[in-house]
Amino acid sequence: MSNRPFARISMHLGDESHAECFTYDNSCPILDIRAGNASVAVSLNRSEIDDTAVNLARELAQQAQLFATEVERLHATQPPDAGSGADGITKATGSKAA
Numbered sequence: 001m002s003n004r005p006f007a008r009i010s011m012h013l014g015d016e017s018h019a020e021c022f023t024y025d026n027s028c029p030i031l032d033i034r035a036g037n038a039s040v041a042v043s044l045n046r047s048e049i050d051d052t053a054v055n056l057a058r059e060l061a062q063q064a065q066l067f068a069t070e071v072e073r074l075h076a077t078q079p080p081d082a083g084s085g086a087d088g089i090t091k092a093t094g095s096k097a098a
Contacts (some may be wrong), residue, residue, distance in 0.1 A: 005045055011035045028053075031060075 011017075013060065017035040031042040042060075044053050 007041055010039060011038065 006072050011033060019031065019033045022030045022032065028044045028046070030089075033040045033042070044056065046053060059064070
């Protein structure tokens, strides 16, 4: 049996979602993504940080930037009144937009 890491988790993020990075003086950081009561923690499976770990962290950052760029692009294609108005009021619920 292989000792390779494996998992696949899908999260559909919404209004109550957020991401946070926890850093420590002498151990690997943890990236925590939360959606409501669910969360996914991302860390490295190693005690020493080597070039492979640094490259993976950089790849993760690059892909997150690509994700943000795509979300911004899609947002820019929506009509100005889609979702929330200029007053910050969400049209569907009447609540303040974040």
